[in-house]
Amino acid sequence: MTTDTAYIRDTFVPAKPAPGRTGGPILWLRTNLFATPTDSILTVLGVVFLLWAVPPIYNFIIGQAVFPGGTVEDCRVEGAGACWAYIHARFNFFIYGFYPIDQYWRPNTVFVLGAALILPLLIPSAPFKRINAVLFFLVFPVISFYLLSGGVFGLPYVPTEQWGGLLVTLIISLVGIICSIPLGILLALGRQSDLPIIKTLCVMFIELWRAVPLITVLFMASIMLPLFMPTGTNVDKLLRALVGVTLFASAYLAEVVRGGLQALPRGQYEAGASLGLSYWKRTSFIILPQAIKHVIPGIVNNFIALFKDTSLVSIVGIFDLLNTVQAASSDIDWASPTQAVTGYVFAAFMFWIFCFAMSRYSLWMEHRLDTGHKR
């Protein structure tokens, strides 16, 4: 007796052949560059674009470039690329500005000291974090200030007008970072506070600085700060810019920290309160350590923005890295068709190195701190 089923397969379907390639460059090309006809067209267009764009850039930076040892005549040759000899000749100006040449050891010491202190701070497994942080955030700025400006311990006095180049760029960004952290945290706490007057003041402060461009803040600091001070007070030009940058940076940092405070579960606040801890104890032992940890990547991104923004001080007449490059580009001794471009490429590379390193560090920290609580 047969069943009603019309058809029953009684043999296996023959096995399909194994896929031809499971790896290797050809499969990679196929899946990544020539997966579909559209993909192939995009790839071809991309290759054409690279063929067009890369050789001139390569020729400018390396191929036809004049390296240190070359002369200004080499740079003036028709078709010559970047004039690296010019960068080499003016390198000290780009790094130290008008700092007296016989005193270069002072900024150098600051550089070395700063690097020696900040590196262990950035490496999570390095010991003595607390001492290290105190040294870097409190002791280092004081030492650096006296070392750079002098006038004590027999060091000749160097006014801030003579500071310049990368030195000033680093000083402004470091001071901005170091001063904006406590200010930003206080502002963020104030904004989260239950006390209406404190909250309103903090919100107004934060929103005002975040709404206006940094350039107007710098103008304000350089023009209005002297007006605000008692008659006869002379506020240093660099100090004015530092005040502007710090206020500006702290408003942005406050918003980042607020993100961390809001991301904490309410239970953490309640647990702290139910243990009978006072506001400051609860905040500094329970809330902040967790909140800050959450937003370290955001804070680092803030620092990147701040570092790039320091270039704006050149508008109020401070000789930072960008302004020294800009000033040197009208140097007659090295006048050549590629002089300006070479300077900009050099400055761009310096800024890029610092910013890119910071952004990689922030990404790395993000992965490290990712304790798996996120979905």
Next chain:
Amino acid sequence: MAVQDNMSGSAPRPSLLNDPVIRGIIYQVLVAAAVIAFFGWIVLNTAQNLAAQNKTTGFDFLFRTAGFDISFTLFPWSRTSLYWQAFLAGLLNTLLVAIIGIFFATVLGFTLGIARLSSNWLIARVATVYIETIRNIPLLLQLFFWYFAVLKGMPAVRQSFALPMDIFINQRGLMVPRPLPDGEFIWVLVALLAAFAAAVALGVWATRVRTATGRYPSQVVLGAKIADALVSFLVALLAFSLLANMISGMTTPIVLGASALIAAVSVTRFAPFGRAILAFVFGLTILYALLTSMFPAVPQLVVAAGSALAALMLAWVAFERASDRPPGEGRFPLALLILVAVGVPAFVYWATGAQLAFEIPMLERFNFRGGVQLPPELVALVFGLTIYTAAFIAENVRGGISAVSKGQTEAAQSLGIKEGDRLRLVIIPQAMRVIVPPLTSQYLNLTKNSSLGAAIGYPELVNVFTGTTLNQTGKAIEVIALTMAVYLTFSLLTSAFMNWYNGRVALVER
């Protein structure tokens, strides 16, 4: 008894100093007093300083003659103009740069953001390199580069680069033709707006009918067929005219005949072949023109062969796409809408006899005459802002698209929705929810960053007002307060929009 007494007694009151409410009030009074004292000190100092410098305060300076020149204004400017007009000129210049910059930055940013997520390794890599390079270099440096190195390095007036469409570029900026509409042209503009609105309404209506009944209204389907043929004819005309420029043997009759043939084919089931031919012609002509100017060193024959090969591939893709499309009845009548939006104004233009002439910039002895001269500062600022902001917008777009959960993609795939529709109907609407808030703050950033134009001499608000006006009048407090108020207004408007948008699109969760 004693126990009961204890229980009925009220809880021991803490000292007043330990009461959180009282403490809060005390703290606030202290802080408020400190802030008031601080500001009072500042006001006192400022008054003393101003008195010492014999300066007065007040906004009456706004109605005095400015007496300086502004190199580029959107309304007639003379040395006799007043300070408030200078303020307005700067504000308008800021808005001009912001609007142009926002438009280009959005286009470039979305392209780069999507390119960065592309499955094509090369395209994704190129986009990544762009973003990582541009984001990490200060904007001011980039502006200096575009202005001092690129635009100032442009050829002198006599050796201007000629771009297509009578645009010239030289050290003095970009020369573009100036449109000279006559009296009747206003009707064409009215018709253009009306026709555009009508086209949108038609599209919405057709979609509604289709959603309700399952098919487009029959008149629309018929109209779409006719429009398809007409639009195909016009597109084919363009394509073959381009080809005729390249090949000398193609005369006008051949061009017209070929276009008519393509149009006729487009209503039959052989439409994909017509599309493939058009794709081939467009690909060949555009690539050939582009590649010959990009690689002047390569022999023309090689370029031609390469372009032909690439165009062939393009034709293949177009053919496959066209064959995949649903039959005419089920397709959105895009051609009809285009015909309405473009055809009606064209008809009005012809019927009213309106004229739109262009005053073309002509090279005279020392400079260009006629046309609109966009100053190099404006060009450099737009370039710099666009390129810089696009990198940030691209990251927002990438973040938004990656934020849409993978399940949505898989659900769409399991419903059999095609790749393009999946992006358009499922992913993008959900991604926009995440993209729009950071996007608006990028727009705000771009507007704020346009103040850097002051550093390259573009006469925007900070340059004209906080720069020149402040220097001339010495009214530091008033000028800086006004400038900050402008940016504060921009910022408040932006956040008001963001709150409204967030309220509208926020996910309604259970």
